[in-house]
Amino acid sequence: MKVVITGAAGQISYSLIPFLCEKGIFNSEEKLDLALVEIPGAMERLDGFVKELEDSAYSTVNTISTYDNIQDAVVDADWCLLVGSIPRGIVLNGKEIKERSDLLKINGGIFTEQGKAIGEKAKDNCKVLVVGNPANTNALIGYSNSSNKDHLWMAMTMLDGLRAKAQLSQKLNCHVDDIYRLAIFGNHSPTMFPDLENTNVNGKNAYELINDHAWVKNEYLPRIQQRGAEIIKARGASSASSAARAACDTVKAVEHPTRSGDVFNAAILSDGSYGIPEGIFSGFPLISDGSGNIEIVRDFNLSDFAKSKLEITANELLEERDLVQELI
Numbered sequence: 001m002k003v004v005i006t007g008a009a010g011q012i013s014y015s016l017i018p019f020l021c022e023k024g025i026f027n028s029e030e031k032l033d034l035a036l037v038e039i040p041g042a043m044e045r046l047d048g049f050v051k052e053l054e055d056s057a058y059s060t061v062n063t064i065s066t067y068d069n070i071q072d073a074v075v076d077a078d079w080c081l082l083v084g085s086i087p088r089g090i091v092l093n094g095k096e097i098k099e100r101s102d103l104l105k106i107n108g109g110i111f112t113e114q115g116k117a118i119g120e121k122a123k124d125n126c127k128v129l130v131v132g133n134p135a136n137t138n139a140l141i142g143y144s145n146s147s148n149k150d151h152l153w154m155a156m157t158m159l160d161g162l163r164a165k166a167q168l169s170q171k172l173n174c175h176v177d178d179i180y181r182l183a184i185f186g187n188h189s190p191t192m193f194p195d196l197e198n199t200n201v202n203g204k205n206a207y208e209l210i211n212d213h214a215w216v217k218n219e220y221l222p223r224i225q226q227r228g229a230e231i232i233k234a235r236g237a238s239s240a241s242s243a244a245r246a247a248c249d250t251v252k253a254v255e256h257p258t259r260s261g262d263v264f265n266a267a268i269l270s271d272g273s274y275g276i277p278e279g280i281f282s283g284f285p286l287i288s289d290g291s292g293n294i295e296i297v298r299d300f301n302l303s304d305f306a307k308s309k310l311e312i313t314a315n316e317l318l319e320e321r322d323l324v325q326e327l328i
C-alpha cells in the first residue's frame, strides 16, 4: 500500500503521518510504503522527521522514502494526500501573497504538476485527498490536469464536519458518536454550510431538538465557519492536530463501509446534485462501500434557508474556478 504525502515536513503532516501508521486505518493488511514529498529547501527538516518515524518502529510500515519531486514519488501510488501548498501571507519574490486570487494562481501551478504526475504514474484505483488550501479549487485543478479520470479526487471538508459535530454535541449534551447525517455542503471556506435539518441525534431530528433557528443561524453557523480563524488567533498558527485527525478520518471513511444511516464528509466533483453546478468540487454527504466506491447521498431535504446558503457557497466556488480558468 503506497501512500504519498506532500508537505510532509509541515505541521499537519507531523501529526497526520503517525495517525496514518496506526492499525486499522486502511482496509488492507498490506504494510505501508510511505513516500514523503517536500520542496528541496525543506528536505533536511523532513529527514529529521523520518528519523523520528523510524524510531517509532511502526509494525504497519514497510518502507519510508523521501522525494523532492512529485513525479518520482507517485509511481504506483494507492493514495496521495496533497497537504503541501503555499499559505496566504507568505512573501514570494519580495511580494506578500495576500489575495485569494494570487494564492489560487500560485498553488494552481503546484496542483497542475501534481495532477499530471498522478494521472500518468499512480495506480488505476488511486485515491487523492487535497488538504492544501484553497482545497476545493486545488482539487479541481489537479483533477482537470490528470489524464486518469478513474482516480477518486476529493478535497477535505471532514474538519468542518468534525467541528460541526463537536459544537452540536455540546449544545445537545450528547456524545459525538450519537450524531448521524451531519453534512457539510460547498467550499472549505467561511461560506461552507453545515446542515442540521437532516441531522439525527439518537434517532431524533437535531433541528427540532434545538428548536431555535436564530441560534443555528446567528451562533452555530458563524462559529463553524470561523473556527479556523479563531484557532489561528488563539494559537498563532493554523489548525494542525485537528486537521491531521480529519485527513486520517477521511482516509478511514473511504477505506471502510460507512455505518448504517450515516454519511461522511468530503468535497467531490459535483454532478449537479442539490443544485450545485457541475464542474466544481463541493462538499456533499457521502457514503462508502469500503471497496473504493463512494457516492453522494441524495435524500436530504433542503429548506429555502439551506438552499440560499448552498447558492452562496456554490457561487464562491464558481468565482474561484473563473480565476483559474487557464489552469483547468
Ligand code: NAX
Pocket (backbone or CB within 6 Å): 006, 007, 008, 009, 010, 011, 012, 013, 037, 038, 039, 042, 083, 084, 085, 086, 087, 110, 130, 131, 132, 133, 134, 135, 155, 156, 157, 158, 159, 160, 188, 238, 239, 240, 243
Ligand atoms: P505548513 O506550512 O506547516 O506545511 C506545508 C508544507 O508544504 C511545508 O513544509 C512546505 O515546504 C510544503 N510544500 C509547499 N509546496 C510544496 C510542494 N509543491 N510539494 C511538496 N511540499 C510542498 O502548513 P500546514 O499547517 O501543514 O498546512 C498545510 C495546508 O493545509 C495549508 O494550505 C493549509 O491552509 C491547509 N489546511 C487545510 C484544511 C482543510 O480543512 N482543508 C485545514 C487545515 C489547514 O489550514
